[in-house]
Amino acid sequence: MTTKTATTDLQTILDNTTVHYNLSVPMLVEEAVKRGEAILSNTGALSVTTGKYTGRSPKDKFIVRDAITENQVAWGPVNAPFEQAKFDRLYNKALEYLKTKQELFVFDGFAGADVEYRLPIRVVNEYAWQNQFVHQLFIRPTEAELKDHLPQFTVIGVPNCVADPAVDGTNSETYILISFEKRVVLIGGTHYAGEMKKSIFSVMNFLLPGRGVMPMHCSANIGQAGDVALFFGLSGTGKTTLSADPNRQLIGDDEHGWSDNGVFNFEGGCYAKTIKLSAAGEPEIWNAIRFGTVLENVVVDQETGAADYDSAALTENTRAAYPLDFIPGAVFPSVGGHPNVIVFLTADATGTLPPIAQLTKEQAMYYFLSGYTSKLAGTERGVTEPEATFSTCFGAPFLPLQPTVYAELLGKKIEEHNSKVYLVNTGWTGGAYGTGSRMKLSYTRAMVTAAIEGRLGEVEFVTDPIFGLSIPTAVKGVPAHVLNPRNTWEDKAAYDQAALGLAGRFVKNFEKFGSVSEAIKSAAPRTAL
Numbered sequence: 130m131t132t133k134t135a136t137t138d139l140q141t142i143l144d145n146t147t148v149h150y151n152l153s154v155p156m157l158v159e160e161a162v163k164r165g166e167a168i169l170s171n172t173g174a175l176s177v178t179t180g181k182y183t184g185r186s187p188k189d190k191f192i193v194r195d196a197i198t199e200n201q202v203a204w205g206p207v208n209a210p211f212e213q214a215k216f217d218r219l220y221n222k223a224l225e226y227l228k229t230k231q232e233l234f235v236f237d238g239f240a241g242a243d244v245e246y247r248l249p250i251r252v253v254n255e256y257a258w259q260n261q262f263v264h265q266l267f268i269r270p271t272e273a274e275l276k277d278h279l280p281q282f283t284v285i286g287v288p289n290c291v292a293d294p295a296v297d298g299t300n301s302e303t304y305i306l307i308s309f310e311k312r313v314v315l316i317g318g319t320h321y322a323g324e325m326k327k328s329i330f331s332v333m334n335f336l337l338p339g340r341g342v343m344p345m346h347c348s349a350n351i352g353q354a355g356d357v358a359l360f361f362g363l364s365g366t367g368k369t370t371l372s373a374d375p376n377r378q379l380i381g382d383d384e385h386g387w388s389d390n391g392v393f394n395f396e397g398g399c400y401a402k403t404i405k406l407s408a409a410g411e412p413e414i415w416n417a418i419r420f421g422t423v424l425e426n427v428v429v430d431q432e433t434g435a436a437d438y439d440s441a442a443l444t445e446n447t448r449a450a451y452p453l454d455f456i457p458g459a460v461f462p463s464v465g466g467h468p469n470v471i472v473f474l475t476a477d478a479t480g481t482l483p484p485i486a487q488l489t490k491e492q493a494m495y496y497f498l499s500g501y502t503s504k505l506a507g508t509e510r511g512v513t514e515p516e517a518t519f520s521t522c523f524g525a526p527f528l529p530l531q532p533t534v535y536a537e538l539l540g541k542k543i544e545e546h547n548s549k550v551y552l553v554n555t556g557w558t559g560g561a562y563g564t565g566s567r568m569k570l571s572y573t574r575a576m577v578t579a580a581i582e583g584r585l586g587e588v589e590f591v592t593d594p595i596f597g598l599s600i601p602t603a604v605k606g607v608p609a610h611v612l613n614p615r616n617t618w619e620d621k622a623a624y625d626q627a628a629l630g631l632a633g634r635f636v637k638n639f640e641k642f643g644s645v646s647e648a649i650k651s652a653a654p655r656t657a658l
Contacts, residue, residue, distance in 0.1 A: 171434035173420030346524030348372035362474030575606035
């Protein structure tokens with residue numbers, strides 16, 4: 130089956146079904162409420178629940194092994210292969226399912242704000258609320274662009290079309306399948322809308338490096354002087370929160386490319402975590418939750434419509450999806466120059482990494498490839514408390530190519546543009562998870578602001594004896610003892626033991642990167658004092 134045939138088969142179904150093409154937000158809201166898919170919160174946001182799947186299902190994601198992917202994809206547990214014949218069977222099953230639907234919803238738009246590198250996409254949904262989700266999170270075309278829009282990738286979302294693992298070759302009823310030959314993403318058996326955006330992110334991460342573009346799982350913002358800052362990190366480490374700075378303009382909160390032109394957002398919206406959300410702590414996100422926003426798995430009072438952001442009754446992974454223009458001062462188009470500062474965010478559950486440290490180029494490459502953090506509760510199915518993990522390039526679940534492809538691109542661009550790189554721990558201090566406490570957001574903001582404004586160049590640094598990291602001795606707004614994690618532990622010997630344990634995990638994890646230079650390997654932490 131060729132790309133053309135796959136597209137034609139789908140188009141034939143669309144031509145013979147009542148299809149709502151590119152509806153406006155008010156019309157999608159009306160459809161979602163009328164069809165019983167959602168209710169309105171007291172701020173006008175569309176509130177939905179996604180049932181048993183409230184996070185991504187990484188073990189159910191596959192890439193079809195074909196002539197295009199065979200020799201390019203880094204096959205393994207993250208990029209699991211799927212046979213072409215099995216994909217064809219599931220694809221046809223999904224098409225037969227679509228034939229039974231009386232109404233469908235289609236969104237046509239783009240991934241990528243830079244017109245030189247953007248990807249025209251089409252998303253087909255059985256739910257109005259999911260179509261509103263993609264309408265808000267991808268880049269919406271102008272009327273003129275819509276007339277000439279020709280999708281190069283199609284996402285088919287059929288939450289109620291479940292797989293039979295024994296017959297279909299999946300791991301469960303859920304499947305997220307990417308076919309680069311057919312230019313199709315097929316998602317079924319899950320109502321969690323985040324799968325749609327992350328699948329297209331994976332597609333961009335496969336396509337762009339061949340064009341010299343560094344795809345990045347990061348947020349980005351820009352200052353009044355045009356200075357750009359990037360924030361790398363997995364879900365829950367603070368990318369969205371820290372990039373939504375009232376003193377800076379938002380480029381984007383999750384997915385970007387770094388080309389010879391500079392940085393550009395892949396998306397047209399934000400997908401913010403809302404657990405424990407408050408107006409005082411995160412006013413930009415709080416004020417963005419209004420008509421047009423999709424609230425996902427947030428507990429909402431059926432009588433008053435009031436959202437309870439403190440409740441994790443449905444999941445810790447509560448979310449709000451809204452367009453970029455809901456954030457005051459967001460940049461349009463969402464592009465910027467080359468980054469002056471790059472921040473690697475990690476939620477260290479051991480409580481041993483410093484809250485901020487400046488990295489050499491070699492250390493930046495080492496920690497980028499390591500991608501150390503902790504998976505936080507709710508971001509993936511089955512994760513109920515922090516789990517230490519190494520997610521290569523701070524985005525392993527979404528990077529189909531060999532990690533060194535992305536690392537070499539990043540290193541090249543850091544050197545070309547003299548970008549400063551910092552490691553920031555938004556995790557635990559004063560002890561590990563269960564003993565210590567989460568780093569105060571106000572402290573993290575103060576440290577990040579000092580780094581972005583260049584004020585850390587004015588202070589003295591000390592070198593951590595285990596991790597070899599350069600730690601500032603003073604940051605305005607942060608108690609001095611907090612800057613050195615060892616000083617926050619009552620039991621110093623326990624800190625040393627925990628830090629050496631984490632260092633050992635770094636070294637062991639890095640053994641898989643045998644082909645990197647000795648200079649990068651030498652940035653490893655010490656495993657003995």
